[in-house]
Each structure stands twice: as structure tokens, then as C-alpha cells.
């Protein structure tokens with residue numbers, strides 16, 4: 001079964017174009033200063049304006065304040081929240097009136113079950129690999145979790161699979177988990193924050209969409 005895909009952490013017109021041409025359903029812009037993928041809101045707005053309707057812009061945030069959300073939400077279709085409690089996610093959803101994705105860091109089955117806390121507070125769960133203690137970033141680390149932790153799970157919300165995916169493993173990941181939406185960042189880069197047009201194309205081809 002083919003899956004749709006979000007290419008995360010884009011910062012240039014050329015790589016955005018590769019994602020669009022390859023058939024991505026979503027593109028992600030990271031608004032988090034410590035990230036090598038951090039993008040200024042003005043540049044993200046300009047890139048987002050070039051997207052066709054079929055491709056949704058997703059803003060990626062780490063427990064954002066209202067000011068950052070106000071500056072970015074107008075050109076986004078969804079906000080992806082890391083390290084954000086369910087009550088705050090619900091308040092953000094009410095405030096920005098955008099689809100809210102809650103990132104759930106996974107190392108154990110208990111982590112997966114924790115996604116239920118976002119029922120009623122978010123619109124989608126993004127299962128991502130749990131970073132090591134003290135990691136500078138909550139995502140974009142190229143780490144994967146045991147996909148079998150999703151076996152038999154009754155998901156509380158629509159969901160997406162993330163963490164350590166790349167052009168060579170994404171087809172397996174889709175086969176094992178049944179994910180209908182996959183998300184990638186470092187797996188289509190040549191260095192942290194440097195996206196690669198060919199890898200983006202290969203990743204999207206491997207999802208079975210293009």
C-alpha cells in the first residue's frame with residue numbers, strides 16, 4: 001500500500017521543488033533556533049506561497065510561544081508540536097485554527113500508549129524515535145524505533161511514522177507498520193540541514209507514490 005510523505009526541514013527553493021515534483025503531500029519548516037534546519041518565518045512564508053494546493057506546509061515547533069505561532073500560522077496548514085503537553089496543544093489548536101500534529105517520542109510500548117493523551121487535543125500523532133537524554137533536538141536525529149511496537153495498536157488519532165527513515169528502509173517501514181503517512185528529515189540529507197534533491201526523489205519513489 002503506497003503512503004503519502006512529509007519531507008521535513010526544507011530551507012531552499014530547489015529542495016522544496018524536488019519534494020513537490022516527487023509527489024510529497026506535506027513539507028515541513030522547522031522553527032527552532034538550535035536546529036540546523038531552522039528557517040526564518042519570512043523565508044518559509046515565501047517558500048510556502050509557491051506550493052500547489054495539493055502540498056500542505058507544516059510548521060515544526062518545540063513548545064512554541066504565541067508570538068511565533070502568530071507569525072507563522074497564517075501560511076501553514078498544520079502545526080507539528082514537540083515537547084508540548086496535551087493541554088497546551090489543545091489551546092494552540094483553538095488559537096491558531098490549524099490542524100495540530102502531536103509528536104510522540106517512542107522507545108517502548110508505553111510511549112506508544114501515551115499517544116492517547118492527545119485524543120481531543122490534536123488531529124494527528126507523529127510517532128518519532130525518542131532522542132537520548134540531553135539531546136539538543138527532539139527530532140531530526142536519524143534515529144528509529146522498533147516499528148513492531150506499533151503492532152496491534154488502536155491508534156487514538158490518524159497518525160504518521162517518523163524517525164530514521166530513508167530511501168532504503170521506508171518501503172519496509174510502510175510494510176511493517178501500515179503507515180499511510182511517513183515523515184523524513186535527515187534520511188534525505190548529505191549533512192545536518194543539507195537536503196539532497198536526489199535522495200528526496202528516491203525517498204518519494206520508495207513510498208510508492210511517484
Ligand SMILES: O=C(O)c1ccccc1NCC(=O)[C@H](O)[C@H](O)COP(=O)(O)O
Nearest residue numbers: 008035139140141142163164184185186
Ligand atoms: O529536524 C529538526 O531539526 C527538528 C528540530 C526540532 C524539532 C523537531 C525537528 N524535526 C522533527 C521532524 O519532523 C523530523 O522529520 C523527524 O524527527 C524525523 O527526523 P529524521 O529521523 O531525521 O528523519
